[in-house]
Amino acid sequence: SQKIEQNSEALNIQEGKTATLTCNYTNYSPAYLQWYRQDPGRGPVFLLLIRENEKEKRKERLKVTFDTTLKQSLFHITASQPADSATYLCALASDPSGGSYIPTFGRGTSLIVHP
Amino acid sequence: NAGVMQNPRHLVRRRGQEARLRCSPMKGHSHVYWYRQLPEEGLKFMVYLQKENIIDESGMPKERFSAEFPKEGPSILRIQQVVRGDSAAYFCASSPPGLAGETQYFGPGTRLLVL
Numbered sequence: 001s002q003k004i005e006q007n008s009e010a011l012n013i014q015e016g017k018t019a020t021l022t023c024n025y026t027n028y029s030p031a032y033l034q035w036y037r038q039d040p041g042r043g044p045v046f047l048l049l050i051r052e053n054e055k056e057k058r059k060e061r062l063k064v065t066f067d068t069t070l071k072q073s074l075f076h077i078t079a080s081q082p083a084d085s086a087t088y089l090c091a092l093a094s095d096p097s098g099g100s101y102i103p104t105f106g107r108g109t110s111l112i113v114h115p
Numbered sequence: 116n117a118g119v120m121q122n123p124r125h126l127v128r129r130r131g132q133e134a135r136l137r138c139s140p141m142k143g144h145s146h147v148y149w150y151r152q153l154p155e156e157g158l159k160f161m162v163y164l165q166k167e168n169i170i171d172e173s174g175m176p177k178e179r180f181s182a183e184f185p186k187e188g189p190s191i192l193r194i195q196q197v198v199r200g201d202s203a204a205y206f207c208a209s210s211p212p213g214l215a216g217e218t219q220y221f222g223p224g225t226r227l228l229v230l
Contacts, residue, residue, distance in 0.1 A: 004157075032217065043119075043206050043221030044158070089157070093217075101217060102148070102171060105158040 002027045004106040006090055012112045013080055021075040021109050023090030030092040033066055034103060035075050038087045047088075048075075080113045087111070117142070119209050119222035120189075127228045128197050136192040136225045140209030147190045148208045148219060149175075149182060158206065164190060197229045 005024045013019050023033070032051045036044035050057045050066045050073070057064050063076040077084050087108040093101035120139040128134050140147050145165055150158040160174040164184035175182065179197075184190040194201055204226050208219035 036221075041224075043208075043223050046218050046220065049217060091158075102160050102163060103219070104160070105150075107155070107157040 002104065004028075004090060004092060004104060006088075006106040006109045008107065008109070010110040010112055012114065015081060015113055015115050017080055019077040019080045019084065019111055019113070021088050021090075021111065023073040023075070023106055025071050025092055028071070028092055028094060030068075030094050031101060032093055033064075033073050034091040034093070035062075035064060035073075036089040036091060036105075038089055038108065044089055077111075080111075082113045082115050085111055085113050119207060119220050121205075121207050121222035121225050123225060124223060125226050125228070127230065129230050130198055131196050134194040134197050134201070134227055134229075136194075136205050136207075136227070138190040138192070138207030138209075138222060140190070140207075141211075141220055143211055144209035144220070145212045146210045147184050148210075149190075149192050150206045150208065152204045152206060152224075161192070194227075197227075199229045202227055202229045 003026045032049055034049045035047045037047055038044045048057055048059055048064045050064050052068055061078045065074045087110045089108040090106040091103035093103040119141055122137050147164045149161040151161055152158050162175045162182045163171040167186050179195045181193045204224045206221050206224045208221045210219050
């Protein structure tokens with residue numbers, strides 16, 4: 001069966017360091033992969049999308065890699081700040097349905113950045 | 116441009132009552148998605164709608180749950196005869212035509228508690 005795995009343990013790092021979060025998947029041929037941020041009591045906020053034919057994408061302090069051979073995406077936040085503390089969700093979408101891709105979400109990994 | 120709006124933000128119902136959750140997509144967005152999130156679990160897709168049409172309802176329970184997105188007005192997720200297991204956060208997301216599904220904008224969610 002299709003599965004998306006994100007580390008369930010919280011990632012604790014010191015301010016200024018690079019945070020790296022992992023998303024592994026099985027039995028998927030994703031057209032693209034997305035990363036979202038979710039704060040407690042709020043809806044997810046879209047951060048980055050990377051397509052199957054892309055290896056890496058950057059946006060400000062964020063970097064995403066996508067290895068379809070390893071079936072893995074890495075999400076990096078450089079120069080992390082306490083304000084980056086949140087839960088980060090990985091989502092994959094494959095076959096379109098009625099013209100729209102329906103993403104499947106992982107459970108998310110909590111990031112805690114200590115000052 | 117106002118974001119996705121959901122109301123109510125919190126809803127308490129007794130077993131057997133009906134719950135109506137409303138979602139107003141972002142201006143210009145014609146695609147609406149509903150998700151359910153249980154504590155410590157990922158977002159689970161329920162239904163995808165376009166104006167006056169249900170495109171994909173593969174994630175929605177066959178009984179007691181229904182959704183609509185009328186020509187005028189918000190999208191409604193309706194849960195009849197609620198049970199305790201329906202307690203969850205329900206998120207609505209919208210996306211613009213042409214980028215259907217790729218970038219979803221989420222609302223703040225409705226937290227349903229069934230007593």
